[in-house]
Amino acid sequence: MTTVYAVAAVLLVSAATLAVGAVGLRISRTTSDFYVASRTVGPVVNASAISGEYLSAASFLGVAGLVLLRGADMLWYPVGWTAGYLLLLVFVAAPLRRSRAYTLPDFAEFRLESLVARRVASGLVVLIGVLYLVPQFQGAGLTLRTLTGSPTWVGELIVAVVVLLNVVAGGMRSITIAQAFQYWIKLWALLIPLALLVMHWQHDRHDGAAAGRLDVRAWIEPMQRDHSGYLTYSLILATFLGTMGLPHVVVRFYTNRDGRAARRTTLSVLAMLSVFYLLPTLYGVLGRVYAPDLISSGRTDSVVLALPGRVLGGLSGDLLTALLGAGAFAAFLSTSSGLVMSVGGVIGQDLRSRRFGGVAAFRIAASGSALVTLLATVLTSGLAVAHAVELAFAVAASTFCPLLLLGIWWRGLTARGAVAGLLVGGATSVSAVVTVMVGAAPVGWLGAIVGQPALCTVPLSFATMVLASLATRSRLPAHVGRTMVRLHTPEEIELDRGSYHPETSRR
């Protein structure tokens, strides 16, 4: 019976996503609607949308699997993914909104006054976007297989089609509402089964069953593995600094009314993520009690979906599994939509100039990126891309984080310095990612560095940007003073902020 309920739940979430999107379709008319929801979205809806977009398969299924497998040290993932928003808040949120840049390449072009910088940033957005998208599509395939036994391509195709219809038909406005809705689906889909599971666990504990399995020293105590000091700090650096460099997160800031609203939205996002991330840890702990065999069979990622059936069984188990399946699909759909939107937005802007109007260019680019991802998912099905999301954070932290921090807070950043840093940080972190993906990671110290590269590549990228900028000091962007006025002064003060606008600038 699980199959029937699960299929119904997945179809329901997909249909609801499309229906909520269709409401937006009636409103979306102009290019501006498509790209930025015309900035009419309120902070709470916007914060729900950012959280809904951000909480991907890695958060919904992956964290619990990692906790089940490796214990205390893995708690740093949810902590880092939340703390990333604190760093984003204090350094980036308001200035980025005030820059009026819609994408990271817009920001690069505006701040550095260089088309080369724009192109390099565009390339990195596509790279990080695909690195993040492929695991979402793959996760959908694996989830549907766990739930129904269908071949993996079915789930991948469903996600691709729903995302495509939604993005192409409605643009950002429909995506915003659909994603706000998906945050709440995900939260309740984890919370309700968890409440019943924990009640059952408390009952079992009184009977004294299954208590011993938690007392494994290497699992319960942090910092017990080789190189765990390096690995933990590198993970902290990647997640704390990587969040601000994710293309689908940054796009969202343009939909705030002004810089002040951007800060308040970020604060609400922090609150929403803090509530959500209390839950996956408990699933990991319950998995250790009730489903330890998943460790030896290598299927820890399915622990969230497996628990209700094992612990409760019967009709309630089936229904809760279906609910979790719905939540997982909400996670795949929202993150994929956001990524396709932002990658499509970046390519669309570069396509727009000549042959196509803004909306047509966006539609073509977004469909293209969804289809390419589907193709990449099928082609890479043999590779270990499940943890590509974690590595995408390391790449973002080694490229866009220094660009944003130095670009916003240091007048001395030059176009050449920034491009040099983006290339050095990008090349080193991406080669580490590729080494891990093809399974060629060495053992020992080198393996630790390749597996968690941020602690090496982030300082390298910062140093390159600063040194190369100092070496090309004579080529400071001409309007850097005006740029700083735009980035840092509150909007209500009437000042000359320059004329750059992403939708009108010539390129």
Place this chain on the structure above:
Amino acid sequence: MNDVPPRPAPSERVRVTGPRTRRPRRTSVASEIDAQTEVGEIYMRSLMRTQLRLALGTVLVLASTVGALPLLFATVPWLRTTRLLGVPLPWLVLGAGVYPLLLLLAWSYVRRAEANERSFHDMVGPR
């Protein structure tokens, strides 16, 4: 070693004056910023410095509390094994305790960043 260069004789103080060509301009801070004069730049730099100091202060608190946890867990063994409310301390801190701190830091940052902007607004004022 001994030949100290002779000191120049103290010259008489000369008062330098210029003809007053026009009355001192009465300009608002906003137009100084628009014209990117030195005064305008000073205002901009002071705003950026205040906001950056606030941001770095927040990060410093984060680094010395949350950021110190791995070091503490690695060097103080009893922290890894102590239980509070029946839950091992690291799990309680990382699984739940960190989040209220993050929220508190974020809330206090937003409040103070807005206050900084208000005082900048008061200083620059309307045109």
